[in-house]
Amino acid sequence: MAQATTSGKTLADMPADAVAHCTEFMDLRDVASLAVTCKSLRAAAYSDYVWLRLFKERWPTLPLSVGASDIRGKYINRLTAIQQMTFSDPSFRYIFAYPTQHASHLIIDKSNLYAAKGPEVGVYRLDAMQSRVGVQRLTSHGSRITSMRLIPITDTWLSRSVTSKENMLVTSSTDRTIRLWWKGKSQRCFKGHNGPVTAIADKLVGGLGDAKLLASGGEDCTVRVWSVGSGHKNHAVATYHGHEKPLSFLAVAWHKPSLLISISKDSKIRAWDANASGSSPCVGMTSLSGIPVGIKCHDTICYIATRSSVTAVDLRTMQKAFTLPINCTVVCSFEILPSKWMMCTGGDDRALLWDIGKSSQDSTPVAELDSNGSVTLLHMDPYKVVTAGPFDHSVNIWDAASCKLFNSLDCRIPGEDILADGVYAMSVDGCRIVTTACCSEFGILYYRDFLDCRKPVSLVDSETGSKFWETED
Numbered sequence: 001m002a003q004a005t006t007s008g009k010t011l012a013d014m015p016a017d018a019v020a021h022c023t024e025f026m027d028l029r030d031v032a033s034l035a036v037t038c039k040s041l042r043a044a045a046y047s048d049y050v051w052l053r054l055f056k057e058r059w060p061t062l063p064l065s066v067g068a069s070d071i072r073g074k075y076i077n078r079l080t081a082i083q084q085m086t087f088s089d090p091s092f093r094y095i096f097a098y099p100t101q102h103a104s105h106l107i108i109d110k111s112n113l114y115a116a117k118g119p120e121v122g123v124y125r126l127d128a129m130q131s132r133v134g135v136q137r138l139t140s141h142g143s144r145i146t147s148m149r150l151i152p153i154t155d156t157w158l159s160r161s162v163t164s165k166e167n168m169l170v171t172s173s174t175d176r177t178i179r180l181w182w183k184g185k186s187q188r189c190f191k192g193h194n195g196p197v198t199a200i201a202d203k204l205v206g207g208l209g210d211a212k213l214l215a216s217g218g219e220d221c222t223v224r225v226w227s228v229g230s231g232h233k234n235h236a237v238a239t240y241h242g243h244e245k246p247l248s249f250l251a252v253a254w255h256k257p258s259l260l261i262s263i264s265k266d267s268k269i270r271a272w273d274a275n276a277s278g279s280s281p282c283v284g285m286t287s288l289s290g291i292p293v294g295i296k297c298h299d300t301i302c303y304i305a306t307r308s309s310v311t312a313v314d315l316r317t318m319q320k321a322f323t324l325p326i327n328c329t330v331v332c333s334f335e336i337l338p339s340k341w342m343m344c345t346g347g348d349d350r351a352l353l354w355d356i357g358k359s360s361q362d363s364t365p366v367a368e369l370d371s372n373g374s375v376t377l378l379h380m381d382p383y384k385v386v387t388a389g390p391f392d393h394s395v396n397i398w399d400a401a402s403c404k405l406f407n408s409l410d411c412r413i414p415g416e417d418i419l420a421d422g423v424y425a426m427s428v429d430g431c432r433i434v435t436t437a438c439c440s441e442f443g444i445l446y447y448r449d450f451l452d453c454r455k456p457v458s459l460v461d462s463e464t465g466s467k468f469w470e471t472e473d
Helices: 016-025 028-035 039-045 048-058 071-083
Strands: 091-096 105-109 112-117 120-125 135-138 145-152 167-173 177-182 185-191 197-200 212-218 223-227 238-240 247-252 259-264 268-273 282-287 292-298 301-306 309-314 319-325 333-337 342-346 350-355 367-370 377-381 384-388 394-399 405-410 426-429 432-436 444-449
Touching: 016 028, 016 039, 016 048, 028 039, 028 048, 048 071, 105 145, 105 167, 105 426, 105 432, 112 145, 112 444, 120 145, 145 197, 167 197, 177 197, 197 247, 212 247, 212 259, 223 259, 247 292, 259 292, 292 333, 301 333, 333 377, 342 377, 342 384, 350 384, 367 394, 377 426, 384 426
Parallel strands: none
Antiparallel strands: 091 444, 105 112, 112 120, 120 135, 145 167, 167 177, 177 185, 197 212, 212 223, 223 238, 247 259, 259 268, 268 282, 292 301, 301 309, 309 319, 333 342, 342 350, 350 367, 377 384, 384 394, 394 405, 426 432, 432 444
């Protein structure tokens, strides 16, 4: 970046004010990249002039005086606070999705909200929620949808004609099919399973060359992989046999994209290499005890939760690195946060937070996150841990670092009493969250957006040590 000119000077020799003016054409990511190039450019990238513009672009209605200092610090504090949802005045909407039952799967994707119930998916435009144009129904499946995933459109056959960074929706169903949706239409229908499709891999498998493969598992005890790079192949490019029970979960290894991990209902685990040249694509196997609850891969390790334990398996050897027994509660849900070496298990009446680095020597949780019932829904990101369940009206937001309760979001519609149902589905995307609403009527969704909040929540007491962004007078 700092190339020498004919006079022997470099970009780093430019006055800081001049560099700051140049950043007017940069977004936040570009400014962050500029800051790590060298000391002099970092000083320009950290200037209040640069961050005042970024602040006003992101929160144009919030008061911030031109003469304020440490704008970068205020930007970071504000961003942290909205990501942690530590406010009491989010914008919200009630979405009347389905009249007869709760949505089973929810996904927020940019300006779209996907809500699955039974055999159909409702697509809601979050920027056009008040008009009929903002609602669309995807109804090609013949029976209940079992899972939903998003895959980058650039990894599919449509990349030849579409240059956007949008995602394609993938759904599996008990009608034995997998469908790929784009622009409100079913673009592909994969058929081949001899029973209901029970699982879709968390991301695409890397095939030979630049090929991208979608993996699915079913009640027929098979794992099948499908090409999403070709527009005319609706049959599986490979079928993996070896499991004796229906498939529960599929995950792709981080260190090797061609490596697919599958676990069946009897907790038998197999590793498949989509690029294997031998007679069998199965390159490893092991087994656990108990009913599988979830599976997550990070680096060379695969973490598998059952109803009574979490086991880490080294995918290079398929040997168990450690097993963490969880004796105090039955595990209902499971998530990991690799960047902080944390994992969370949802139980009968609480969620437990664990330090992954210490789990092989210490079976004591880092924290207990209380709940009024089973914690069947979990979300983790660098800012927060979110817990919810079908017997609790509230979604609880916890600090990912201190484990203190930041906020408790009441999901009841005003006027509903304590007998209303709890939360059955949830999706979190940064400072946005959508849940099934707690009410006597089925099918209502509760959407909240904390982006433009101003009132810090009063739930957190002085003992938490939590700090909130405050607007300036």
